[in-house]
Amino acid sequence: MTHVGHANHRRWTEEFSHELRLRQVSGEEINEAISTVDEHLNDSKQSASDAFGNPRDYAASLGLSPTDDGSSRGRVLIAAVVATLSFLAFGLSVSRWISGEGSSAAIICTLGAGGLMLAASALLTLGIARQVVEATVRERFTGASAGLWSRYAPAAIALPWVFPIFAAVFVAVGVLRA
Structure with a gap:
């Protein structure tokens, strides 16, 4: 079990955040997605990898729209x-x-x-x-x-x-x- 704040969780979250930035998702939506992940992990006591899989695949599955600059x-x-x-x-x-x-x-x-x-x-x-x-x-x-x-x-x-x-x-x- 991995808790929020653990090194593996931070690494997964950084990769997830980086992937969302590459997809040009707004900072507000990125923060919201990370908060949702943190809440789920705190409640379920699972690791991020177990709960959500690969950060790139999970970011793609969210279907968040890129910001229009x-x-x-x-x-x-x-x-x-x-x-x-x-x-x-x-x-x-x-x-x-x-x-x-x-x-x-x-x-x-x-x-x-x-x-x-x-x-x-x-x-x-x-x-x-x-x-x-x-x-x-x-x-x-x-x-x-x-x-x-x-x-x-x-x-x-x-x-x-x-x-x-x-x-x-x-x-x-x-x-x-x-």
């Missing part, structure tokens, strides 16, 4: 909007610069929009990559297919760099025409 999707959307707007600002300012208006305002605007576009593209790439990794982790633990993420992940991760590539082409064509 809508804020990360929001940041990806904001980065996409910023990348698009900075690309448009870059295009307008670089066309003025190339057409002969070499004012310091046009140059500063071009460099600022270009820097903002590169930063937004990098953040967008990281945000999309995070979404892909989360979908892959959910697929591993739930057995459900990640759908299009698994097939188109490389294209989705590379997509934000279209803005800087087109900006470079735009500058190259403008310089060659000048």
